[in-house]
Amino acid sequence: MSIRILSLFAAIALAGATLLAPPSVASAPHDPGVVRVDTGWVRGQVAEDHVAFTSIPYAAPPVDERRWRAPSPPDRWSGVRKATSPSPLCPQPGDGEVIGTEDCLYLDVTVPRGSRPGTRLPVVVWLYGGGFTNGGTRAYGAARLATEGQVIVVAPNYRLGALGFLSSPALDSTGGNYGLSDQQAALRWVQRNASRFGGDPHNVTLAGQSAGARAVCAQLASPRARQLFDRAILQSGACDTELPGRTQAERWAAQATSDLGCASAADVAGCLRGLPAAELVGALRGVGFEKVTARVKDRPWGPVAGTSVLPRQPGDAVLEGTAASVPLLIGGTRDEMRSFVAGYTPDLTEDGYEAALTDAFGDRADEVLAEYPVSGYASPPLALATVLGDWGGSIGTCPALRTADGASAHQPVYAYEFTEATDTPYNGVPLGSFHGLDLPYLWDLSLDQNPYPDLTREQEQLSATMIDYWAAFARTGDPNGPGRPHWPEYxxxxxxxxxxxxxxxxxxxxxxxxxxxxxxxxx
Incomplete structure (x- = not known):
């Protein structure tokens, strides 16, 4: 994804910090908006049908000496902490500026009204997308999913970009993946605290979309995440998509360290930790996003395979059966790459289409051209979007189906394709069922620039059915139930x-x- 496309489809504005509130602890247990977590009392926002707790710290601020270290436990607090302000974004590119703060390891919890200790509702932990460089929990309102599905939704922030994934031996020997470690810390927080909200810590579904889905794949393959979740949902992301290995990641880290002026420092780690976060957000910005044909493994910021957190490529772990053998729900949208092609090359010509194929596939380009002749599509941009969306070097259908194929030998798998389309064009290119169009069917999105049209009455019914499927899967590992079409195991x-x-x-x-x-x- 390009930074420009990410800005259009995922950027979210920064809001204020969480404050402390003074209500007495003695009265807190009788208030539906007050819950005691393992580090203190929190007061959420009570609505008619749900309670939302936002900006709860699950780890200590990863600043100063904690920058580029595994997350530490959060401090305890006295009194009742106000949990109603939006969780702060982790540092990331905004509209012409860097937004967010390093003190960002907070999570949001949304519970149906009436949920209380002993209710034992299933828990869904949501990992947002954004190419591991953008995004935050505050974009995803979980009220519909929580109330209609009768599930508890937990959405953690995690470190992004160089702050989350710099893989430098000068920092430590782990190979980076600090953002993955953040997610695991949030899952451990869920194990300790889910029951306090009425959730079942032994029935946790880890779900994500786009980069969030690839993060779920990494957690499936990470030995450190074993026993932290019981089911997995992958939306528009595939375990079969190859990640960069440690050697390549360390090359990128060396380049970033040099560009930042720290390569010749006597204390490289100290130099890096002393830099403003805004400088780090800009490190290697654009690398791996220069062209629409780039692959996931061409990008410097994201999970790194061959490390202590992620020893194996997720696709290999799934195929071999060494990944977590939990029920899996996986799928994506039919036209995943249309919005990206529309952003990069809306005026693509026939010659440009052939050049793009050569750039992506080298001496195999003629075979791709024979399989996808430009004459078979309404325009060269639609032809290229179809090629890239089927191939899936970045995002696409066939890697998701290969993931489903490999996983089905070891665990129950339920596969889908979201085909509902929009008539809205972008830069003159029809978007169809573009990447992310399924999100408003599950979430109440809050984006600065919202590319999603309002749902029609028929689409609202599809939304309700999808929530039923997702919630049933979270509850039992099987999306089936009364009142909706049967979904056969894949x-x-x-x-x-x-x-x-x-x-x-x-x-x-x-x-x-x-x-x-x-x-x-x-x-």
Whole structure:
């Protein structure tokens, strides 16, 4: 994803800090908006059908000597902490400026009204997307998912960019992945505190979209996340998408250290820890995002395989059966790459299409062109978006289906394709069922620049059905239940469930997206 596209589709504005509130602890247990977590009392915002607790610290601020270290436990507090302000964003690019603060390791908890200790509702832990450089929990209002699904939703912030994923031997021997360690600290917080909100710490679903889904893949493959969650949901992200390895990540770290002026310092780690966060947000900015054909493994900031936190590539771990064998729900949108192609190359010509294929596939480009002739599409941008969305070097269908194929040998898998489309074009390119269009069907989104149209009455019904499916899966590991079409368990080569207002039914996703063809090409 380009920074410009991320700004359009994921950037969120910074708001104020959490404050302390003075109500007496003695009266707190009788107030539905007050809960005692392991570090103190918190007061949330009580609504008619839910209670939202925001900006609860799950780790100490990762600042000064804690920068680029595994998260430390948060401090305790006295009195009742006001948990009603938006969780602060971690440092990230904004609209022409750096926004966020390093003191960002907070999480939000949304519970249905009436949930209390002993209720034992399923817990959904949500990891946001944004290319591991943008995003935050504050964009995702969880009231509908929590109340209609009768689940507790926990959404943690995690460190991004160089602050979350710099893999430098000058800092430590772990290989980075501080953002993944943050997510694991949040999962441990859930284990300690879910029951205090009426949740079941033994029934936790780890879910995410886009980069958040790839983070879920990393946690599936991480030995340090074992026993921290019981099911997994991957939306528009695949474990089969290759991550950069440690050697490449350390090369990027060396380049960033040099660019930041710390390579020749007597104390490299001290030099890096002394830099303003804004300088670090700009480190290697744009690397791996220069062109729409770039792959995940071309990008410096994100999970790194071959490290103590993530020893194996997630795709290998899933295929071998060494990943966590938990029930898996996986899928994506039909036209994942249209918005990106529209942002990068809306005026692509036929010659430009062929050049893009050559850039991406080298001497195999003619084979791709034969499989996807430009004459078969309304325009060269739509042809390229189809190629990239099927191939999935960045985001796409076939890596998700390969993930489902590999996982199905070891655990229950339920696969879907979201095909509901929008007629709204971007830069003249029809967006169709673009990346992220499924989000407003599960979340009440709060974005500075919102590309999502309001839902129609029929789409609101699809939203309700999807929430039922997601919540049932979180509850039992099976999305099925009364009042909605049957969702069969996935098997290699079988159909997946299509989700749209025109019907919920099996669809031959692998055939539609030429996955047999892509199986024979380099990834």
């Amino acid at each position: 098997a290699p080569g079988s159909t997946v469930v299509e989700l749209s207002t025109t019907g919920i039914a099996p669809t031959p996703s692998a055939g539609d997206h030429h996955c047999d063809f892509w199986a024979g090409l380099p990834r």
